Amino acid sequence: METLMSTGRKMKKVFFWNPQAITLKAFCTGVGVVVLSFLMIPLSEENPVGIIIRDVLMILVAGLFYPLSCMKDEGNWEEFGLTTKRWYLFLLGNLLLSLMLVAVFMKKSPLPSDFRFVAHWKEILYILLAGVFECIVFYSFIRTAFSRSFGPVVGVVVTAIFYSLHHAGFQPEFGKLFFVGLLYAVFVAMTNNILVIFPFFWGVGAAWDVLVQSEAVSSIAYPLQRSLFLVSGMILIVTIIRSSTRENRIPEGGAILDKEGLTAEEYGQRMYLHLATEYQRFARDAAFSLSLPAKARILELGPGPGWAGLELLKLKNDMTLIAIEASPDMIRAAQKNAKKEGLQKRTEYLQGFAEDLSRFAAASFDAVISRDSLHHWDDPSSVFMNIDRVLKPTGRVFIVDSKRNLTLVEQMVVRLACMHLGPSMAQAWRNSIRASWTSRELRTLFRESDLSQWTVSSHFLDLVIERKVD
Numbered sequence: 001m002e003t004l005m006s007t008g009r010k011m012k013k014v015f016f017w018n019p020q021a022i023t024l025k026a027f028c029t030g031v032g033v034v035v036l037s038f039l040m041i042p043l044s045e046e047n048p049v050g051i052i053i054r055d056v057l058m059i060l061v062a063g064l065f066y067p068l069s070c071m072k073d074e075g076n077w078e079e080f081g082l083t084t085k086r087w088y089l090f091l092l093g094n095l096l097l098s099l100m101l102v103a104v105f106m107k108k109s110p111l112p113s114d115f116r117f118v119a120h121w122k123e124i125l126y127i128l129l130a131g132v133f134e135c136i137v138f139y140s141f142i143r144t145a146f147s148r149s150f151g152p153v154v155g156v157v158v159t160a161i162f163y164s165l166h167h168a169g170f171q172p173e174f175g176k177l178f179f180v181g182l183l184y185a186v187f188v189a190m191t192n193n194i195l196v197i198f199p200f201f202w203g204v205g206a207a208w209d210v211l212v213q214s215e216a217v218s219s220i221a222y223p224l225q226r227s228l229f230l231v232s233g234m235i236l237i238v239t240i241i242r243s244s245t246r247e248n249r250i251p252e253g254g255a256i257l258d259k260e261g262l263t264a265e266e267y268g269q270r271m272y273l274h275l276a277t278e279y280q281r282f283a284r285d286a287a288f289s290l291s292l293p294a295k296a297r298i299l300e301l302g303p304g305p306g307w308a309g310l311e312l313l314k315l316k317n318d319m320t321l322i323a324i325e326a327s328p329d330m331i332r333a334a335q336k337n338a339k340k341e342g343l344q345k346r347t348e349y350l351q352g353f354a355e356d357l358s359r360f361a362a363a364s365f366d367a368v369i370s371r372d373s374l375h376h377w378d379d380p381s382s383v384f385m386n387i388d389r390v391l392k393p394t395g396r397v398f399i400v401d402s403k404r405n406l407t408l409v410e411q412m413v414v415r416l417a418c419m420h421l422g423p424s425m426a427q428a429w430r431n432s433i434r435a436s437w438t439s440r441e442l443r444t445l446f447r448e449s450d451l452s453q454w455t456v457s458s459h460f461l462d463l464v465i466e467r468k469v470d
């Protein structure tokens with residue numbers, strides 16, 4: 001029963017609490033690809049609408065651009081099986097598997113005497129280019145995302161399900177294609193490299209099936225023209241994704257102090273004016289993630305004017321909060337804001353740095369929170385290890401900060417938003433983004449610091465760091 005409850009909580013977190021979770025993104029992508037496949041059922045192969053649905057919407061947009069953007073946002077292509085390490089070994093295995101598949105096909109259903117694959121080179125070219133889409137969206141994106149959340153078996157099975165449903169528009173042999181999907185997914189899962197199935201192993205299976213064996217064989221209209229279009233689209237996608245490559249990190253140390261014409265109190269009011277809903281969302285998400293016990297004692301790192309922690313305190317009237325802030329001016333502003341909200345008796349603001357939590361006893365807090373402070377820390381690894389020390393064994397973490405590896409869409413959003421901020425606030429935000437980390441960099445810090453319970457997930461504009469509790 002406890003195992004079922006744990007699985008239920010995990011699924012709730014992946015699919016309902018966190019709309020930016022990579023698993024939910026993968027699930028929605030799979031559903032989108034299947035829906036587009038079904039839309040092609042009533043359309044003929046030469047129908048322009050069907051060609052647009054398949055080549056533009058399904059292959060280029062839903063199958064390549066969106067998954068590659070999500071995987072880039074995660075910051076680790078290798079985790080998704082997109083790597084050229086030892087490529088020659090994987091291609092050799094790929095070739096051997098394809099020869100074995102040819103032998104099976106020849107024995108099971110020999111080719112007609114007048115059939116020549118060379119005569120169908122245009123169709124084969126199109127099939128192979130479409131195979132890039134299938135390998136990326138199914139065997140890289142969906143399989144890895146579900147394997148990460150629910151284990152490799154679930155990842156393989158879900159991949160096979162989506163692979164079979166995807167063919168609804170042109171090859172509706174679901175049972176056979178489900179096992180084909182399992183076959184490919186298992187090999188990719190074993191090696192974590194899509195080169196073990198593409199281009200030879202997958203290519204032989206797909207070409208043979210589409211051109212020879214399928215019960216729904218139909219000619220591919222305009223194969224050469226569509227192949228050239230796909231190549232152009234793929235080059236454009238790669239160019240767009242590469243254009244959003246992250247810059248080198250530019251640290252932004254130091255405390256935020258009063259400036260001429262902008263006191264900490266004024267800074268805090270401007271922040272709340274623009275970000276009140278974000279502080280409230282942070283509080284709701286934190287409350288869900290932290291599963292706070294009664295009379296919880298919370299540590300906040302880098303509260304600034306205090307809004308994030310104060311919004312969390314509003315959700316439960318028996319919580320208390322202690323905050324560490326480097327800026328005496330921000331402490332003054334946070335104390336005034338706490339008093340204004342009637343929360344001064346449940347808050348305590350202390351001057352100090354996140355790297356030094358020695359004033360607190362071990363296992364003395366139920367949770368640690370922080371919003372937009374991480375990029376100011378000089379030594380994040382030290383902070384994470386100190387947090388681990390002061391947390392109770394069941395204590396959790398919820399840290400939100402900007403991310404540096406913004407996608408092209410996120411970069412556009414930042415530019416548009418900065419147009420509505422004052423020059424100083426806009427520049428401060430841009431500086432914060434340049435000083436921020438990427439999910440890959442943080443995972444490396446966790447691994448090097450032996451913090452196996454710590455995780456980081458990429459959200460829209462932000463990274464979320466949590467500490468898992470078994």
